[in-house]
Amino acid sequence: MMTRLTAQIIKELLSLLRDPKSRMTLVGPPLLQLFIFSFAATLDVSNMSVAVLNDDSGHWSQELIQRIDGASFVSSLVRVERPQELAAMINKREAIAAIHFPADFSRDVDAGTPAIAQVILDGRRGNSAQITFGYLDAIAKQLGVELLQSGGGQIPQIAVRNWFNPNMIYRWFLVPSLSGMLAMLIALVVTALSIARERELGTFDQLLVSPTLSLEIVIGKTVPALLLGTLLGCVMILAGVFAFRIPFTGSVIWLFTSLMLFILSIVGIGLMISSICHTQQQAILGTFSLAVPIILISGFTTPIENMPDWLQFIARASPLKYYLIIVRGSFLKALPAADIFANLWPMALIALVTLSSAMVIVKRNLQ
Numbered sequence: 001m002m003t004r005l006t007a008q009i010i011k012e013l014l015s016l017l018r019d020p021k022s023r024m025t026l027v028g029p030p031l032l033q034l035f036i037f038s039f040a041a042t043l044d045v046s047n048m049s050v051a052v053l054n055d056d057s058g059h060w061s062q063e064l065i066q067r068i069d070g071a072s073f074v075s076s077l078v079r080v081e082r083p084q085e086l087a088a089m090i091n092k093r094e095a096i097a098a099i100h101f102p103a104d105f106s107r108d109v110d111a112g113t114p115a116i117a118q119v120i121l122d123g124r125r126g127n128s129a130q131i132t133f134g135y136l137d138a139i140a141k142q143l144g145v146e147l148l149q150s151g152g153g154q155i156p157q158i159a160v161r162n163w164f165n166p167n168m169i170y171r172w173f174l175v176p177s178l179s180g181m182l183a184m185l186i187a188l189v190v191t192a193l194s195i196a197r198e199r200e201l202g203t204f205d206q207l208l209v210s211p212t213l214s215l216e217i218v219i220g221k222t223v224p225a226l227l228l229g230t231l232l233g234c235v236m237i238l239a240g241v242f243a244f245r246i247p248f249t250g251s252v253i254w255l256f257t258s259l260m261l262f263i264l265s266i267v268g269i270g271l272m273i274s275s276i277c278h279t280q281q282q283a284i285l286g287t288f289s290l291a292v293p294i295i296l297i298s299g300f301t302t303p304i305e306n307m308p309d310w311l312q313f314i315a316r317a318s319p320l321k322y323y324l325i326i327v328r329g330s331f332l333k334a335l336p337a338a339d340i341f342a343n344l345w346p347m348a349l350i351a352l353v354t355l356s357s358a359m360v361i362v363k364r365n366l367q
Helices: 002-018 020-040 059-069 083-091 105-111 127-150 170-201 204-208 214-242 252-276 280-296 309-315 319-332 337-366
Strands: 048-054 074-080 097-101 115-122 156-163
Touching: 048 059, 048 083, 048 127, 059 074, 059 097, 059 105, 059 115, 059 127, 074 083, 083 097, 083 115, 097 127, 105 115, 115 127, 127 156, 170 214, 170 252, 170 280, 170 319, 214 252, 214 337, 252 280, 252 319, 252 337, 280 319, 319 337
Parallel strands: 048 074, 048 097, 115 156
Antiparallel strands: 097 115
């Protein structure tokens, strides 16, 4: 029995290691994911922009501003002159937090009365906004401790307001994002297995002797996955509105268009995987190898601003990054058409490149 079992184990190991593509799939993606995880998967917040409106001419507001400007998590501190500019920076995602110091802030600190600065957070960014507020609150409390030790003054306080998600209900942030992620995974798996399954079953050889064009094959594999992924995405969006009671303030037409274009770009990636792989096992491993990095660099779990510049550059090739901005904005904020279009055309470009590449590979295999 042990001899037979040993022979089976050796045979299975050899079948995996003899195939160059299997060796690359088993060794390469885990190392790549480890590398990406190390830089992308972090709960720290860094490289954030903070806007400041200072109506106070006293010393203590300037002291607090300087400390915030010198904090490691702040990449740029933008001083504005009007409340409208604060609102605009939050709306355009140019700042994760906006701080307003009232005219009597320093006077209240010196008088020993409550000195309150208002902080407005971008509620669309969920955890990142809360972590940022924790950093700002810690800076204010540290200044307060120093004031108490010196024997005078009042501890500065920070009053917080969360825009777009006032009560910071986590489902409002999570469910729209999950609708994109789950639809992506389904579309990616369906298309990644399509051509690889035909190769494994032997039916792909029939295409080699048929008058079928590579364009017809790509379209035939694209349409079912596009319909399935779009339908699943719509169901989850409807569940977010009616089951989870998440307010929807955007345009249904724009969101549906964005969803279809997003799924189309994912289908292109799946077809590229499928046209390269020879077995379904390779296709599944390839899907897993790409799906995890796509999610990590999309901004779903951690801010893209936290990542190194080279990883932020790679993140521009993730269609999920653009769709999450659209779907979150459609739910929590009536995202303007110009902002939607700014995230639509990168997904269209990704779809064009990936579908064209898949067609070229299929055409080469048919020759």
